Amino acid sequence: MKVPIIPNNEVNRLNELYSFKVLDSFKEKDYDYITHLASQICRTKYALITLIDKDRQWFKSKCGLSIQETHRDVSFCGHAIVENEEVFIVEDARESNIFFDNPLVINNPNIVFYAGIPLLSENGFALGTLCVFHDDLVKLSEEQLYSLKGLANQVMNLLNLRKSNLILNEQSKLLISKNNNLEDFFKIFEDLIVVTDLNLNIINSNVSWSKNFVDEELINPAQNFLDYINNGDKNDIKVQIEKVLKLRISDNFVCKVKNKKNSLKEIIWRIYFLDNNYYFYGRDVTKQKNIESNLLKLLNLSKTQNERLQNFAYIVSHNLRSHSTNISSLVHLIGEKYSVKENKFFKMLLMSSDNMIETTNNLSEVALLYDSNINEIKKFIIKKIIKKSIDTFQFQLKQSNIKVYLDVKESIKIYGFAEYLDSVFQNLISNAIKYSRDSNQKFLKIVSSDEDDYIKISFEDNGLGIDLERYKDKIFGMYKTFHFTENSRGLGLFITKNQMEAMGGWIEVESEVNKGSKFNLYFKKEDD
């Protein structure tokens, strides 16, 4: 006995067969009619629809035979599908060198005659056959063969139909589960969806809308969308509807809607136009709007407070100053006119009036920091300005025996305001003088370095230093002094910090008591 050859395309052929999901399926009348007809037409005892699985042939329908499957090795149909012919005929199996010792020939059903039509799928794979066989010799006429081929064609149609149904079923299952997902989502969807007809009568809406805006206890809740809209906003809807009719989609627009409890909610709407219906999509922004309006109120409040403060600063810088200069002038004149210069009370009065001028000067300086009408920011060669500031203090530096080291490149340019630069450098130099510590080698090192978008200039001394643990938060504050030195007025670093920030830079400090201080200034290289 020769076993059937395995076709070259076996793996693909099997995949194709499995895609029909027909192996081991239930008996079906449609197929049984066909095998019945085939055996009738060909006048054979047996007719089968066989499908060739990996190791077996399985019968989708059988006529005259009771077994459901056989091994592939003994199958006639296994040969039929590899012969690549329209019809595979064995006229007398007993005489055939392939089949003479086949158990199906020797034993029941004692096959003598066999004719099989391969069942070819659309992709050209032979899945099995429609076959007829008999335990005696049979001669098939052309007409009988023609009919048999027609029936085989019908089997293939049935199989294809089966496959299409399978695909459809799967798709509809997928669709249903997708729909369920969407439905579930719309149940918890907090935004509003309202569908209306061209007259704005509501024809559908989501849960969020009906729950919050439609009073279901009313027998006749309003049917028209406009009935829910705040009177003042109805016109907005009409304007947007006109837009929608032209462009199919509206702008985002806010209009208020009365909810069930009759309170107005601010909703951002957008309207879409589809199949002669309007789709209103809305989001409740009442909370955000409240926050916004509170912020606006706060902003206005701080604006007026700021204006009041600026007014106050102006009064300090101008009016208060004129009074104190008058007092000072008068005191000085008294000193000229009357012989009181050595009088203790007069000396104190003179000192107080001078201090008062100093204080009002400082306050005006601080007030000016916040004046928005400062001069234009410009580029400066930094070394020139530092040198100028050092020169201003030449005398005091010599007197205090402080050696200045200036290590700043000639080429470095930074952005700033001329007055502020002078003020910042002079303040740091004067601090180094005021707060120097007795030592043989007092110094002030001024060094520049490059830090990405910024130029760093550091002023390092070996003076008294500042207890940073204690004063960290206060060092750049207003009226903070950390030493009992004459002339320390506690405004310098406050002004310096603000001036640095006004120029788009900042100041940092490193310091240790009885070692010294290092102030790092950061200047912008380029204007934004």
Add this chain to the structure above:
Amino acid sequence: MIKKICIIDDDPILVFTLKYQIDMINSDIEITLFSNGKEAFDFFSDKTKKVQFPDIIFLDINMPVWDAWDFLNEWKKYEFANHSLIYILSSSINPKDSQNIKKYIFVKSFLTKPINLENLKLILSE
């Protein structure tokens, strides 16, 4: 030699102290007083009188009716603007104010109150 000085300021104490200081330096100097810019301008621009222009005008910035800028903007239109040197007197230390005076060539400089006696001596001896 300075013979005539004009002070335009609405603050009587400032006027008193400045006048006193000038007297101390040279009591021969003739001093004219105005309490705002308009008053002074009307006086000097009056064509019906023969007006003698002062050598120096001390001009306050903030005054009622016409402030220093109102005064200067009118003053610069006239030929007599060059007859007197003007010193701006200010209680303000706003650098912007000192920038503004550069627009007027007949304004000599910007003085911050109070004027000390030594400075005043320098100004009068120029």
